[in-house]
Amino acid sequence: MNTTYEYIPKEKFEFKQLDANLHDKKLETKSRGYFADAMIRFKKNKSSVVAAWIILFLVVFSILSPIISINDIKTYDDTYTNHPPFIKAIADMEIGIFDGAIPRKSQSETQKLIWEAIGKETGLNPVIRVVGTTVQQEKYRGQMRDVTYYELENNKYYERGIVYRVLSYEEFAKIQQFQNETGIQVIYPYVESKDINGIKDNPNIWYAVSDAKGTPKLDKNGDFIPVYSTNEAMAGAEYNSLRIEGDPGNYIYSYAKSGAVHVRICYYNYYQYVNGHEPTFLFGTNVLGQCIFTAIGVGARFSLIFAVIVSAINLTIGAIYGAIQGYYGGAVDMVMDRIADILNGIPFIVVTTLFQLHLAQKVGILPSFLFAFVLTGWLGMAALTRKQFYRFKGQEFVLAARTLGASDWRLMFKHIFPNSLGTIITSCALVIPGVINSETSMTYLGIINLQETFGTSIGVLMSQGQTAMTSAPHAMIFPSIFISLLLISFNLFGNGLRDAFNPSMRGVDD
Amino acid sequence: MLKYTIQRILFMLLTLFVIIGMCFMLIRMLPPAQLDPTDIHKDIIEARREAMGYNKPLLVQFGIFLRDVLLHWDWGVSDKLYVGREVFSIFAEKMPATIIVNIYSIILSIPIGILLGIFAALKKNTWIDHTISTLTMVVISVPSFVYAFVIQYVFSYKLGWLPFLMNPGTDYFTWDMFVSMLPAVMSLSFGVIAGFTRTTRAELTEVLTSEFMLLARTKGLTKAQATIRHALKNCMVVILPSIFGQFIGVMSGSLIIEKIFSIPGVGQLYINSINAPDYPMFIMNTAFYTTIGLAASIVVDISYGLIDPRIRMGSKK
Numbered sequence: 001m002n003t004t005y006e007y008i009p010k011e012k013f014e015f016k017q018l019d020a021n022l023h024d025k026k027l028e029t030k031s032r033g034y035f036a037d038a039m040i041r042f043k044k045n046k047s048s049v050v051a052a053w054i055i056l057f058l059v060v061f062s063i064l065s066p067i068i069s070i071n072d073i074k075t076y077d078d079t080y081t082n083h084p085p086f087i088k089a090i091a092d093m094e095i096g097i098f099d100g101a102i103p104r105k106s107q108s109e110t111q112k113l114i115w116e117a118i119g120k121e122t123g124l125n126p127v128i129r130v131v132g133t134t135v136q137q138e139k140y141r142g143q144m145r146d147v148t149y150y151e152l153e154n155n156k157y158y159e160r161g162i163v164y165r166v167l168s169y170e171e172f173a174k175i176q177q178f179q180n181e182t183g184i185q186v187i188y189p190y191v192e193s194k195d196i197n198g199i200k201d202n203p204n205i206w207y208a209v210s211d212a213k214g215t216p217k218l219d220k221n222g223d224f225i226p227v228y229s230t231n232e233a234m235a236g237a238e239y240n241s242l243r244i245e246g247d248p249g250n251y252i253y254s255y256a257k258s259g260a261v262h263v264r265i266c267y268y269n270y271y272q273y274v275n276g277h278e279p280t281f282l283f284g285t286n287v288l289g290q291c292i293f294t295a296i297g298v299g300a301r302f303s304l305i306f307a308v309i310v311s312a313i314n315l316t317i318g319a320i321y322g323a324i325q326g327y328y329g330g331a332v333d334m335v336m337d338r339i340a341d342i343l344n345g346i347p348f349i350v351v352t353t354l355f356q357l358h359l360a361q362k363v364g365i366l367p368s369f370l371f372a373f374v375l376t377g378w379l380g381m382a383a384l385t386r387k388q389f390y391r392f393k394g395q396e397f398v399l400a401a402r403t404l405g406a407s408d409w410r411l412m413f414k415h416i417f418p419n420s421l422g423t424i425i426t427s428c429a430l431v432i433p434g435v436i437n438s439e440t441s442m443t444y445l446g447i448i449n450l451q452e453t454f455g456t457s458i459g460v461l462m463s464q465g466q467t468a469m470t471s472a473p474h475a476m477i478f479p480s481i482f483i484s485l486l487l488i489s490f491n492l493f494g495n496g497l498r499d500a501f502n503p504s505m506r507g508v509d510d
Numbered sequence: 511m512l513k514y515t516i517q518r519i520l521f522m523l524l525t526l527f528v529i530i531g532m533c534f535m536l537i538r539m540l541p542p543a544q545l546d547p548t549d550i551h552k553d554i555i556e557a558r559r560e561a562m563g564y565n566k567p568l569l570v571q572f573g574i575f576l577r578d579v580l581l582h583w584d585w586g587v588s589d590k591l592y593v594g595r596e597v598f599s600i601f602a603e604k605m606p607a608t609i610i611v612n613i614y615s616i617i618l619s620i621p622i623g624i625l626l627g628i629f630a631a632l633k634k635n636t637w638i639d640h641t642i643s644t645l646t647m648v649v650i651s652v653p654s655f656v657y658a659f660v661i662q663y664v665f666s667y668k669l670g671w672l673p674f675l676m677n678p679g680t681d682y683f684t685w686d687m688f689v690s691m692l693p694a695v696m697s698l699s700f701g702v703i704a705g706f707t708r709t710t711r712a713e714l715t716e717v718l719t720s721e722f723m724l725l726a727r728t729k730g731l732t733k734a735q736a737t738i739r740h741a742l743k744n745c746m747v748v749i750l751p752s753i754f755g756q757f758i759g760v761m762s763g764s765l766i767i768e769k770i771f772s773i774p775g776v777g778q779l780y781i782n783s784i785n786a787p788d789y790p791m792f793i794m795n796t797a798f799y800t801t802i803g804l805a806a807s808i809v810v811d812i813s814y815g816l817i818d819p820r821i822r823m824g825s826k827k
Contacts, residue, residue: 047644338521341521341525342525342528342529345525345526345529345800345803345804346529346800347796347799347800347803349765349780349784349799350533350796350799350800353784353792354533354536354537357536357537357540357787358536358539358540433651437653440653441653441655441765441766444655444766445765445766445769445781446785447781447784447785462655462656462659465659466655466659466770469659469662469663469667470663470667473663476659476663480656480659480660483653483656484651484652484653484656487651487652487653488647488648488651488652490651491647491650491651492647495647
């Protein structure tokens with residue numbers, strides 16, 4: 001093979017590219033910052049995103065519920081206490097929810113008739129449905145006979161039925177006016193106890209009875225026989241308002257009682273007269289008669305605002321303390337660390353109690369509670385910041401800045417701190433549920449009493465719910481669901497944030 | 511190691527001294543509890559107060575308090591809750607209930623927690639792992655009084671299997687008593703189980719990916735052998751100290767659970783002493799709780815060194 005490279009004719013060369021300038025391709029993708037990057041990682045974590053939405057929902061709930069609720073937290077009714085959820089419009093649909101239902105087990109025939117009589121008189125029948133009947137053999141006056149027991153589901157609001165009230169003449173006239181305007185019967189005709197076998201303590205009996213227990217005498221059609229008083233001489237005040245159905249015009253509606261009138265009023269309707277609306281409790285009422293729907297909102301507002309304030313203060317103090325500790329190191333670090341150690345040894349409950357005993361009188365319950373959280377709360381944040389500072393302070397960029405003449409303060413908060421910000425922010429998201437948890441525990445135990453200042457708090461609601469757990473489980477269930485959901489989603493959200501900001505920490509829990 | 515231990519213990523005593531000193535002063539600055547003039551114990555308590563220097567300067571009072579406690583183990587007399595009785599004897603009476611309930615809960619929960627953690631780590635990134643991890647997360651987040659409510663409502667009320675409250679009395683080792691403790695034990699256990707599951711899972715997943723595990727498999731061990739002999743041993747470096755910490759912590763009990771299930775333990779005593787308020791009882795309890803907290807952290811730190819020689823070496827430098 002004889003090839004000479006010395007002379008290659010010019011025409012054998014050809015240009016590869018002539019039409020454009022040659023340079024690196026421009027980057028097509030947009031550059032992403034640290035936070036945008038973290039955001040993308042966060043969005044990939046489905047459970048955290050869901051948790052974030054739940055938190056948003058709960059926050060909106062806590063803001064809105066006291067506003068949209070028709071029940072005020074400070075004015076509550078002391079008769080409808082521990083009553084289950086009830087909304088009249090939904091109850092009337094008879095689908096088994098929001099009907100104020102409570103189970104009534106083994107009710108005798110007489111008792112069932114008394115319930116039904118309430119419905120007959122007021123039109124609000126407490127018996128929603130008969131769940132079951134049992135027939136028992138019982139000895140009665142020396143003979144065995146069958147006795148029927150019913151298992152009922154009753155509307156607790158209607159069960160109250162008629163109550164006795166002593167009203168002033170003025171009040172009596174006002175209710176009559178209310179009746180005329182709205183057409184709602186509040187006052188029912190008076191029944192004298194001599195007509196009902198001397199029964200004095202049961203205002204719900206308006207029919208002829210055969211014994212002192214209230215067993216009704218029925219007429220031949222099986223109906224109750226009304227025994228309303230027609231004794232004009234005993235009437236307490238003039239009555240010219242709505243009369244009940246079947247009133248021939250001579251029933252008396254009140255009973256004179258030394259400068260006032262004694263009347264039978266239907267409590268459900270009387271509630272409407274007092275409050276201007278029907279009893280409507282989406283989550284029922286607690287032991288005080290507060291609407292739980294409103295109360296959760298009020299309590300949650302407090303918890304959330306409190307937790308955010310505490311976290312913000314602790315974050316600031318902790319970051320500054322930790323920064324100084326971590327940056328200077330050496331003897332400064334050691335002394336400050338010992339101080340932190342001593343504070344760390346004090347149980348939280350002791351701090352709270354001592355602050356309550358000493359400061360609550362002077363600055364109020366709430367500020368002293370806040371101080372208690374701040375006193376030891378920043379320790380975790382300080383330790384975290386200190387660790388981050390130890391990590392970054394020896395690195396080249398810090399050295400470079402120092403060589404350029406940056407002051408200590410500038411180095412700490414312009415150069416090192418922003419680098420540890422991700423870690424600090426994420427731990428803040430995990431501090432909030434911790435604060436809420438401790439706050440709820442303290443109010444639950446009754447060490448802090450927020451009832452006078454705020455009306456209620458989640459912890460108070462739960463300790464109230466605990467007292468009537470079996471008869472009114474709703475008073476415990478709704479606050480429990482709320483607080484659990486809040487804490488779970490805050491923790492999930494915090495974990496998601498941490499994973500997003502520090503991908504290297506993923507899966508390492510604590 | 512010994513030097514380190516002694517250092518830690520000395521510092522703990524200093525911390526304890528400072529904390530108790532502060533609490534003591536703060537409490538003694540408050541007016542002492544009013545005594546009922548008709549009470550027969552009034553004279554005794556007033557005499558004791560005089561002896562404890564209630565009318566002397568605070569520092570002198572603290573000196574007297576320290577002398578009484580250190581030389582005679584005398585913590586004063588209760589002046590509100592158990593009028594006229596020695597604080598420490600009441601406290602000692604309350605101790606067994608707390609310890610027994612908590613020991614049951616630990617015996618129940620630590621094995622379950624560790625097993626669940628191992629299971630989750632071995633099945634890492636499968637649905638089993640995800641379920642266990644999520645449940646752990648949920649259980650850790652929910653406060654203990656919610657469990658207490660659920661357990662009381664479901665097991666005690668709806669099903670009627672367990673009693674609502676712990677039986678009164680002091681015969682702790684009868685079957686009835688055990689059954690009546692169960693609701694409290696269960697409520698306490700949830701959190702502990704979840705905690706151990708989380709720690710175990712986190713540690714074990716880390717260890718399972720390390721290279722010596724690969725070597726162990728290469729030299730012919732089965733997966734089970736390798737996990738038990740090599741991975742678990744390394745996990746224990748973290749898990750054992752927290753078990754020790756738990757055991758120290760049993761004495762402090764749980765304030766909330768003891769209140770809900772009416773366990774006659776120290777937690778309830780503490781709450782009552784705060785709400786009464788009974789100051790001598792409060793100071794004694796505070797000292798106790800602080801000691802327990804500090805002791806637990808020391809035990810955890812030192813046991814790290816005892817278990818893992820590498821950490822021990824590190825502390826010497």
